[in-house]
Amino acid sequence: MTELQGALIGCGFFAINQMHAWNDVEGARIVAICDRDPARLKVVGDQFGIDRRYRDAEALFADGGFDFVDIATTVESHRALVEMAARHKVPAICQKPFAKTLSDAKIMVETCRNAGVALMVHENFRWQTPIQAVRKALEVGAIGTPFWGRFSFRSGYDVFSGQPYLAEGERFIIEDLGIHVLDIARYILGDVSAVTARTKRVNPKIKGEDVATILLDHKNGATSVVDVSYATRLLTEPFPETLVELDGSEGTIRLTQGYGLKVTNAEGTTTTNVSPKLLPWASRPWHNIQESVYAIQQHWVDQLKRGMEHSTSGADNLRTFALVEGAYESAAKGQTIDVGAML
Numbered sequence: 001m002t003e004l005q006g007a008l009i010g011c012g013f014f015a016i017n018q019m020h021a022w023n024d025v026e027g028a029r030i031v032a033i034c035d036r037d038p039a040r041l042k043v044v045g046d047q048f049g050i051d052r053r054y055r056d057a058e059a060l061f062a063d064g065g066f067d068f069v070d071i072a073t074t075v076e077s078h079r080a081l082v083e084m085a086a087r088h089k090v091p092a093i094c095q096k097p098f099a100k101t102l103s104d105a106k107i108m109v110e111t112c113r114n115a116g117v118a119l120m121v122h123e124n125f126r127w128q129t130p131i132q133a134v135r136k137a138l139e140v141g142a143i144g145t146p147f148w149g150r151f152s153f154r155s156g157y158d159v160f161s162g163q164p165y166l167a168e169g170e171r172f173i174i175e176d177l178g179i180h181v182l183d184i185a186r187y188i189l190g191d192v193s194a195v196t197a198r199t200k201r202v203n204p205k206i207k208g209e210d211v212a213t214i215l216l217d218h219k220n221g222a223t224s225v226v227d228v229s230y231a232t233r234l235l236t237e238p239f240p241e242t243l244v245e246l247d248g249s250e251g252t253i254r255l256t257q258g259y260g261l262k263v264t265n266a267e268g269t270t271t272t273n274v275s276p277k278l279l280p281w282a283s284r285p286w287h288n289i290q291e292s293v294y295a296i297q298q299h300w301v302d303q304l305k306r307g308m309e310h311s312t313s314g315a316d317n318l319r320t321f322a323l324v325e326g327a328y329e330s331a332a333k334g335q336t337i338d339v340g341a342m343l
């Protein structure tokens with residue numbers, strides 16, 4: 001099998017997971033890295049044995065010699081770097097949040113489409129083993145037609161120590177974490193026609209909201225609640241688990257804390273352990289996220305080789321991103337927002 005060569009831009013906190021996962025992915029490897037911070041360039045270059053190192057993305061693209069780029073910087077640089085990739089006809093993966101605004105995100109999708117290059121958003125939560133198990137149970141018809149769902153991520157985990165920038169933005173939990181949970185809701189119950197949201201800031205040391213409760217009207221008639229909080233202290237800390245409840249015409253699904261999947265229908269209740277694998281380079285409690293990083297990167301390579309659209313293509317992610325913008329608008333105006341009108 002031909003091995004694809006990749007370049008990674010942004011050697012920060014999360015890129016370490018991406019670099020480990022690239023070592024495990026079949027059919028691709030990273031040959032060049034870029035970070036404007038020389039200290040981060042050295043840490044990642046030395047740890048993963050990458051000699052081609054750049055401080056400037058333009059210089060990286062000018063030298064070329066790679067088949068795709070993995071953009072692992074924070075959101076401020078995403079649009080410029082995706083546009084740079086398109087100009088150089090290089091397929092691109094872009095970390096979430098895809099862009100600062102939905103209108104930027106639409107331009108990025110259009111630019112890559114016009115350049116004829118693949119674009120995937122690194123929206124990895126739907127690739128988590130427990131979420132895949134929920135989707136499979138639905139697909140085999142275990143609970144009939146779902147009419148209600150809840151997708152819940154409530155935690156008191158200190159995310160700010162690893163990602164200090166999260167405390168500084170005007171927007172926090174919906175843009176950073178809610179985006180993942182909203183994507184899971186779409187992945188499980190389908191696209192959304194309207195969104196209603198309420199937000200709160202509980203932690204006085206941060207700028208943005210750390211609690212959000214979001215009501216989604218799905219196009220298929222189902223209703224769901226996405227509730228996210230970083231202000232919730234619990235006896236057993238669930239970070240970073242997304243808990244799922246689904247009610248259907250023939251039964252119910254519950255994804256419970258500790259990765260238990262309970263399916264109840266006319267045949268009774270089955271309980272399955274759907275824990276993620278602890279990959280050799282992973283560490284608890286992050287292993288759920290880390291395994292999904294490996295899964296999405298393998299999917300990138302497989303689909304790129306087949307010339308097929310990615311599950312979280314840029315175009316797909318516009319429909320998740322619209323829910324983020326819609327939720328902020330709803331919370332600000334106290335109104336329900338028509339999602340279709342945003343797209």
Ligand code: NAD
Pocket residue numbers: 009010011012013014015034035036037040055057072073074075077095096097122123124162163165176289
């Ligand atoms: P970070 O600040 O630790 O790292 C970003 C790195 O990018 C820094 O080293 C910075 O110097 C570099 N950089 C920024 N702009 C650059 C540019 N134009 N050219 C070259 N280098 C540049 O941030 P992080 O915590 O690693 O987060 C990165 C992204 O990953 C964010 O968008 C974040 O939301 C996302 N993230 C995703 C997940 C997930 O599960 N998908 C988890 C954590 C973080």
Ligand code: 89V
Pocket residue numbers: 159163176177180240289
């Ligand atoms: O996905 C993220 O960007 C992370 C985390 C999973 C911790 O919320 O901030």
